[in-house]
Amino acid sequence: MSRAPGGGKGAATASALSVQAVQPSEGPELVQLLTPEGERVEHPDYSLDLDEEAYRGLYRDLVMVRRIDTEATALQRQGELGLWASLLGQEAAQVGAGRSLTERDFAFPTYREHGVAYCKGVDPVTLLGLFRGVNQGGWNPRDKGFQLYTIVIGSQTLHATGYAMGIQRDGADGAAMAFFGDGASSQGDVNEAFVWASVFQAPIVFFCQNNQWAISEPLERQSRIPLYQRARGFGFPGVRVDGNDVLAVRAVTEAALERAREGSGPTLIEAFTYRMGPHTTSDDPTRYRLAAELETWKLKDPIERMKAYLSRSGMGNGEFFDQVDKAADELAAHIRAGCLALADPDPITLFDHVYAGGSSLLDEEREQLATYLASFEAAR
């Protein structure tokens, strides 16, 4: 019997694990503007020329976003959140993409895009309701151009495509950006989204954070070729960017958005990055990946390299870094207080918002539950 793809590597041997997990990735096709050591490098197709304040701003964003994540993780550990999906390690991918989005653009996230939300101006506390279990999102996506989190893998890529088709039909200036993971790239919905976006030349950017893992499954379970190369078969360009390099991500994403807005159709961006934490707080990654892999990626930390760049270029000094840390502390305090203030909903509200027009069936059930709950009050 022929072996499964992967060459039948023993699942349990340490060497097989490390070989499978670290992809032959950083070949010439990877767009990079900042090396892991924090050195600026040029790329023939992409450049970024920001003023000093903007560079400092990106660093600040990275730190703030990581702080959102650490605080939420702590809140989960303390029982204040039921679950948290950490973005640790993916800050540059999300800030680079998030800061490229303008008010005209609409983001369609998974459940991990806390950094994109931050850049879009969504208060991090807003994101916590879902994870605390007091609501299922509940924000108005149109307020900031940030759709609700989508947990069913891949669905939002079609929504983003449809939204982009709407922009197109309105003759408006703007684009949609669909976020998804390496695992999601296998879903039918994602592949259908590629077809639709391509056929209709929809103004959309597909932003795939390849963080190397879909829970316990390494990228090799989803693809034999680099993901960005998939785009070609669908008829639009694909590009792989160093997802831990906020400058490169920003440059690549801005170019793709511009391309979309001017009517040249979709782009697939593969942000090559790494999920440094567990899949969620319910996951135990030691069961399927080696600590050594994490150590390798720590050397490519998105924040460290930006800090090194700022220090080296003289754009940032100790005082500035302290300031940023202080702002992050304040944000953390805001998140904590906001989280603790998210009260449990009244049970009777579970009937709210099922329909825009209401329903006689629900009216009846609401009435029944109210009477039932009141009977306990009466008995007291």
Next chain:
Amino acid sequence: MATLTLGKALNEGLRKSLEDDSKVIIMGEDVGRLGGVFRVTDGLQKDFGEDRVIDTPLAESGIIGTAVGLAIRGFRPVCEIQFDGFVFPAFDQIVSQVAKMHYRSAGHVKLPITIRIPYGGGIGAVEHHSESPESYFCHTPGLKVVTCSNPVDAYWMIQQTVANDDPVVFFEPKRRYWDKADVDTVTASRELWDAAVVRSGTDATVITYGPSVKTCLEAAAAAETEGRSLEVVDLRALSPIDWPTVIDSVTKTQHAIVVCEAPTYASLSSEIAARVSEKCFFSLEAPVFRVTGFSTPYPTSRIEEDYLPDLDRILDAVDRSLAY
């Protein structure tokens, strides 16, 4: 005899199926190296290899669709859908292909596919992780549907399901994965399609299945202290249902209450209520009552206890039935 959790009983049952039939293969997301997010397939890939315990790409339609081809080729796929809310990308394959193949091929193609789905609420999860979609599958001709409520049934029913020649959707009560019991691993206690009277009583019959069985047994114990004798029927098979067991019980007690987590509207509980009303019309002293989830999407975890049938709501229905 072994003391097993429900999850471990499934794991041991699957191991036995893999040993007994070399054509049995397990496929799903994270079922191999990780052993499943609930560890139901823990250790199986290590012992049976990557060809038989397959970590699939992240695509449910692909999991079921390729299982169809594998089954045509003579394999006996056991597919895992990671959570109830994620079966829907595979719905087309299940309803349009899996369910109809035997019929369309005039019996030439058997699809002995098991579709395992952890289901139900009560674990404080985020959306799409607590649903009870069994009615969709019960409604579909060509599919069989079963669910276990305890470790003994888990151990035997999974093996019987895998050995069965029809496609079977096997629902696993996820909040009961950690419940423990002594399991006789030598002799099966019942046939797959038989319902079980898990507690005998005389005043009313509580018809239930899966995660709600334990709740109903607790309700029956509480009712006893108030002098009420409840009979609890664990359906086990949801399609087809073992009607004789249900009808005998209701004929005896003359009162029927159906308990499950799924909303009532156009559902399995509707079917049970209708059938019991029809078959026990002259014995019933009260209409069939249903204690279920409400007709809303599964709510957020902080209020799920108000959505799920609990002791009080079951006893309230018993009171209403007996007061008739």
